[in-house]
Each structure stands twice: as C-alpha cells, then as structure tokens.
Amino acid sequence: MQRIYIENFGPIKTADIELKDALLFIGEQASGKSTISKLIYFFKSLRADLLSVIYENTTSNEKEIQELLFKKITEKFYNFFGPTSHFPDFKVKYHYSDTKFVELILHHDKKLELHLSPNFFGNSSILKEAKNLRNAIELTAFELEYIKKLAQLINNIFEDHRAPLFIPAGRNVIVTYSALFDNNFYNNLISTDLGVDAYLMADFLKRVQRLKKQFQVENLKDLIAHKLELGYSVNEHVLKIAQDKFEAILKGQYRYRDFGELLVYDTEKNQAVRLNDASSGQQEAIRILQDIFLVLLEQEDVFRVIEEPEAHLYPMAQKHLIEMMALMLNGTNSQLIITTHSPYILSIFNNLLFASRIAKMNESVKPEVNAVIDESMWLNPTKCQAYALQGGNCVSILNPATGLIGENYLDDISVELGADFDELYHLHGRAFK
Numbered sequence: 001m002q003r004i005y006i007e008n009f010g011p012i013k014t015a016d017i018e019l020k021d022a023l024l025f026i027g028e029q030a031s032g033k034s035t036i037s038k039l040i041y042f043f044k045s046l047r048a049d050l051l052s053v054i055y056e057n058t059t060s061n062e063k064e065i066q067e068l069l070f071k072k073i074t075e076k077f078y079n080f081f082g083p084t085s086h087f088p089d090f091k092v093k094y095h096y097s098d099t100k101f102v103e104l105i106l107h108h109d110k111k112l113e114l115h116l117s118p119n120f121f122g123n124s125s126i127l128k129e130a131k132n133l134r135n136a137i138e139l140t141a142f143e144l145e146y147i148k149k150l151a152q153l154i155n156n157i158f159e160d161h162r163a164p165l166f167i168p169a170g171r172n173v174i175v176t177y178s179a180l181f182d183n184n185f186y187n188n189l190i191s192t193d194l195g196v197d198a199y200l201m202a203d204f205l206k207r208v209q210r211l212k213k214q215f216q217v218e219n220l221k222d223l224i225a226h227k228l229e230l231g232y233s234v235n236e237h238v239l240k241i242a243q244d245k246f247e248a249i250l251k252g253q254y255r256y257r258d259f260g261e262l263l264v265y266d267t268e269k270n271q272a273v274r275l276n277d278a279s280s281g282q283q284e285a286i287r288i289l290q291d292i293f294l295v296l297l298e299q300e301d302v303f304r305v306i307e308e309p310e311a312h313l314y315p316m317a318q319k320h321l322i323e324m325m326a327l328m329l330n331g332t333n334s335q336l337i338i339t340t341h342s343p344y345i346l347s348i349f350n351n352l353l354f355a356s357r358i359a360k361m362n363e364s365v366k367p368e369v370n371a372v373i374d375e376s377m378w379l380n381p382t383k384c385q386a387y388a389l390q391g392g393n394c395v396s397i398l399n400p401a402t403g404l405i406g407e408n409y410l411d412d413i414s415v416e417l418g419a420d421f422d423e424l425y426h427l428h429g430r431a432f433k
Helices: 033-044 046-056 062-081 126-136 140-158 183-190 196-214 220-229 236-250 280-298 315-331 343-361 363-372 407-431
Strands: 003-009 012-018 022-027 090-095 101-106 112-116 163-167 253-257 260-266 271-274 302-307 335-340 384-390 393-396
Touching (some): 012 033, 012 384, 022 343, 033 046, 033 062, 033 090, 033 163, 033 196, 033 335, 062 112, 163 280, 220 280, 236 280, 236 315, 315 343, 335 343, 343 363
Parallel strands (some): 012 393, 022 335, 022 384, 163 302, 302 335
Antiparallel strands (some): 003 090, 090 101, 101 112, 253 260, 260 271
C-alpha cells in the first residue's frame, strides 16, 4: 500500500496518509490541501523522470544513472516548490510499497537530501535490462516499442502503472481564452521556470489537446460507436449513465466544430452557445467530464488529482460529477484525489459509501438500494479515505466502524453555518417586543 509521511512541510505540521483508491481532502483555504496533493503527484510522476534518465543515458553505469536521477529529482523539486531557503527543516517520505520508498529531507543548512530505499531498484539491474531491450530492438521503426517496454520495467520498480494527471483549479481559463492556449503556448509554458502551477497547467494542457481530438465527433454515441468499430470492449450500461450525467451537468450536448467548441442546448432547433461563452461552471467541468468519459471508454487505469471539482457548479451538478468519478473508480483500476471546500461533496461521497454499506449488510435490500443509486456508483469504504486539514494537521474523518464520514464533522459544519442565523432569529424576536 502506498503511503506518504509529511513533517513540517509548508502549512502541514504532520500527516500520515495511506493512499487508497479515493482520497478526499477538505479544509479552509491555505490549510494544505493542495500542498499534500501536489506532493503526492510529485512522487507519482517520478516514473517519467527515471524513464527519461535511462532512455537518454543507456551507455552510463548504475552509479551514474543514480546520480543523474538524484539531480533530476532535485531540480524537479525546485521547479515545483521553489528554493529551499524559505523552508524550515522538513521530512517527506513516500512509500511505493511497505519497503520501497523515496525520502526528501531538509536540514538547517538548507541543502536538500534525497534517499532511496536500498531495494528501490530491486534485485536485478534496471540498466542492464534496459540495454538488453535496446539491443533487441535495434531498428528505429521499433523505437516506440522500446519505450513502451522500458516503461513497463520502470512501472515494476514503482509498483504502479497508472497514468498521472493533475487537474488544477481555475481550469476554465483555458476554455475562456482557448485561442491563447494552443500548442505554441504549451511549448512556451513547459519550458519556463514558473513553478508548480505552470508545470501542472502545461501537463494538463497536453491532456486537453488529446481530449479535443478524441471528441471531434458528432456526439457521445458516435464516440462510443467509433470505439466499438476499433474493437474496444465497453460497458454500455456504465457509459449510458456517464453520458446522461455528462449532458445533465453541461445542460446540453458537446460539439466540436472547425470554428470552435459548442454546447447544443436545443438539438431540434439546433440552438447552441460557444463553449468559451458558456457559464463558468460549464467551462470548469467540461475537461473533467471529457477525461472521465474517455477513461471509461478506453478502460484506462489512471491517477487523477482534481482540485475543487465543485467550482461554480450547482449542488445537483456536483452530485452528478462525483457520481461520474465513482463510475471511473469502479469501472477501472484508477486512483483519485479530490480537494474541496464543499460540504456538499462530503454528503454526496457519504451517500455512495452508505449505499455500499447497506447492500453489504443485507443482500435482500440490494435491488432497492440499486434503484436509489445504481450499483456502478457505490463506493467501497475499504478503498476510500477522507481527511480534514485543521491547524496544520491532517485528520481522518472517515469512521472506521461505519465506513462513513463522521456525522460529528458534517454536523459541525452545519452548526457553524447556522450559528449566525440562530442569533439573528433571536434578535428578530426581540425586535417585535
């Protein structure tokens, strides 16, 4: 099981987090939600760094490869989080398994230390295996095959194969000003040293370019039909639910045209609005929806961090969006991190956990539960975790006995929100005396 330990990093004083299939972080602004999710993404993305180091240095020896990897990870840390001069001493340790880890330590001298567990590369020589692959695949035409097999070797080291992507907050800007976010902008952005947000946005833009190409069809049904023609095996029941929720959130159907992207809200009259003129909620949600739908369609195992999925969305749309994420978790071997400010997200998450718990307790009521919430969206409590960020600490709010988010936490939010009203209502009564 993957795990991250954090001591004194940014706003986080201490955190010990087990990475389950679904992780939910809630807290006030500047409480550390993004800090934790970015740290996890940082360690998850090191697979690509090892791949590039080995691919570019196949004539180097093991010691040189390790030194180059250390240098690349250190540079990546600085690009993500900036110079260490402003950091207090910290320790961050990421376990890819019980015994395999990468550890970052900063002491008073402000020099970043990097440690790998002794068995990190396993018993065999990754470099030797890479060279054997290179020798076996000599022709340039088979270069992609070499990269694919090398990636499999590295996935075995990290004990993970899921493609990572960070979907940042403020993503509507790339829809509103889509003409500015073309390939040239992406290439300029990825080459700059603007910190973690620019890096993550550039990586996200790369995914968006693929999404836009994949969705150049008349509608979602055509996209499914196209995949079936290519021999994909799809779950039509799940995809139908996903399609309904996709269009319920957007209040229309997505269309791609040569002159831009559209949302068709009246198919009979062919009435539509350009996507970059649509509501901020529709713009915030569209790339998340497309990404989830494509993951379901291609049965891809992915790792996703989604910041503030609730942004600019009505509570019912939030419900549909979280249920689509549940479809992805249940329909693939994917992993998801959500950061949120919304108590609605907690309640929706809780309902999906509760449905699973009820059906497990009594099989006879399973059909009735399924009638309320389709089984494809139930969340297994053993594969989920929820945390609240409070005062620099990361506190679990999932009750291990019930498998649900603690009622006390949800009630505390409600009490806090209702306190001012209760006081005003009391004053209202006095005003008429």
